Amino acid sequence: MIGYDPYSDEVMRNPWPFYARLREEAPAFHLEKYDCWFLSRFEDIWQAAIRPDVFSAETGVSPGQILLREPPPPPTFTTMDMPRQREYRALINDTYKRGRVAKLEPRVRALTRELLDPLAEKGAFDVYRDLASPLAARVIGELIGLDREDADALREGIALFFGREPGQVGTSSEGAAAMEAMMERVARIVVARMEAPDEGGDDHLSTWVRARPEGRPMTVEEICGNVYVMMVTGSEVVPLAVANTILYLAAHPDQRRRVRREPQLIPAAFAESLRYDQPTNLLGRRLVQDVEMHGKTLRAGQGVMFLWASGNRDPREFERPDEFDIDRRPRRSLSYGHGIHKCVGEPLGKLEGHVLLEEILRAAPDYEICHAGVERTYGEFLHGHHRVPIEFDSGAAQDGSAG
Numbered sequence: 039m040i041g042y043d044p045y046s047d048e049v050m051r052n053p054w055p056f057y058a059r060l061r062e063e064a065p066a067f068h069l070e071k072y073d074c075w076f077l078s079r080f081e082d083i084w085q086a087a088i089r090p091d092v093f094s095a096e097t098g099v100s101p102g103q104i105l106l107r108e109p110p111p112p113p114t115f116t117t118m119d120m121p122r123q124r125e126y127r128a129l130i131n132d133t134y135k136r137g138r139v140a141k142l143e144p145r146v147r148a149l150t151r152e153l154l155d156p157l158a159e160k161g162a163f164d165v166y167r168d169l170a171s172p173l174a175a176r177v178i179g180e181l182i183g184l185d186r187e188d189a190d191a192l193r194e195g196i197a198l199f200f201g202r203e204p205g206q207v208g209t210s211s212e213g214a215a216a217m218e219a220m221m222e223r224v225a226r227i228v229v230a231r232m233e234a235p236d237e238g239g240d241d242h243l244s245t246w247v248r249a250r251p252e253g254r255p256m257t258v259e260e261i262c263g264n265v266y267v268m269m270v271t272g273s274e275v276v277p278l279a280v281a282n283t284i285l286y287l288a289a290h291p292d293q294r295r296r297v298r299r300e301p302q303l304i305p306a307a308f309a310e311s312l313r314y315d316q317p318t319n320l321l322g323r324r325l326v327q328d329v330e331m332h333g334k335t336l337r338a339g340q341g342v343m344f345l346w347a348s349g350n351r352d353p354r355e356f357e358r359p360d361e362f363d364i365d366r367r368p369r370r371s372l373s374y375g376h377g378i379h380k381c382v383g384e385p386l387g388k389l390e391g392h393v394l395l396e397e398i399l400r401a402a403p404d405y406e407i408c409h410a411g412v413e414r415t416y417g418e419f420l421h422g423h424h425r426v427p428i429e430f431d432s433g434a435a436q437d438g439s440a441g
């Protein structure tokens with residue numbers, strides 16, 4: 039008995055031993071309770087992700103939507119199949135192309151320093167809560183076209199929505215109330231923009247309000263769904279990944295010394311932290327036709343979860359997968375997904391991650407982790423550390439930009 043259940047207390051606290059057993063003993067694992075399959079090996083997930091004709095996103099992709107059959111969200115490109123997914127994703131895709139994102143670097147750095155400077159004077163702060171989380175919310179908020187107050191309020195609502203208490207399966211009533219309040223707030227913003235469609239230039243709100251996908255305007259509900267999706271994806275993952283990187287570097291002093299001396303190693307450290315402890319732990323699809331895997335028949339209508347974090351620790355793909363090693367230069371990874379739903383925000387996520395790490399290492403080169411305050415997220419979906427307090431000598435900042 040492997041005893042894997044993504045909602046069990048043990049798995050939420052420490053999924054890694056379960057993932058190792060799933061990969062070895064049951065690479066296509068079925069849980070009757072959810073009528074869902076779990077894929078844990080790198081290659082299986084890699085191949086399934088490029089078959090949207092078999093593995094459909096249309097009934098949702100989150101664990102709640104696939105496992106608990108929570109109602110699908112208002113349709114956005116994240117929960118569409120081809121060809122609609124391409125048309126709706128194309129509305130905002132250009133903003134996230136590598137060249138466009140490179141031009142955001144000064145803005146991302148300025149926003150980072152605005153948050154970091156007062157923290158650096160104090161000699162102590164929480165990497166996730168005080169710096170990376172507000173930074174990511176403000177950057178994506180600006181791209182969407184939200185003012186700062188709205189972006190900060192949505193970030194707080196999202197944290198409540200994803201929060202889990204031990205024993206809790208799915209969304210809490212507090213989380214559901216936070217979601218409702220959030221959606222009302224977003225609807226007011228969307229309606230206001232509909233009355234002044236050009237106000238935001240080429241921000242996402244103005245783009246969606248002016249767009250005519252499938253030859254018709256988007257509804258308020260659809261635009262709200264898109265705001266929510268961009269806000270969640272844009273503000274949740276980078277902060278977890280940055281907090282993780284700070285923690286894992288501290289746990290590996292030799293690698294940390296090298297990164298501090300050679301900031302050009304920061305991208306490798308960030309990438310390795312994503313491989314080693316992937317924040318987007320698992321996401322799913324629903325089968326639209328039968329498919330054979332490992333001698334089992336996965337039937338149309340059943341759910342399938344991609345255990346991304348497990349794939350990124352598969353020894354068939356990575357040597358010594360349970361070691362944190364910034365010298366890997368992996369040929370491929372599952373960190374940003376694969377196939378048509380591969381992360382649209384990858385270049386932005388990298389830019390934010392690298393700038394945040396450069397600036398933290400510049401302001402606090404000798405940081406120490408306050409271990410008593412470190413907290414790992416508790417939930418089935420997003421994994422990583424959402425409290426990483428550090429303290430440091432506030433006079434030790436290195437001059438200039440580390441970048």
Ligand code: HEM
Binds near residue numbers: 272312318382391
């Ligand atoms: C280190 C940072 C990030 C990581 C590790 C990450 C990871 C992922 C993964 C694994 C997926 C695949 C989802 C699936 O196949 O169902 C995804 C999709 C997505 N990501 Fe990210 N992400 C990051 C940053 C961002 C940022 C900053 C944004 C904001 C623009 C973003 C927006 C999205 C969107 C909108 C999708 C859905 C794409 C689609 O369905 O076509 N991500 N991301």
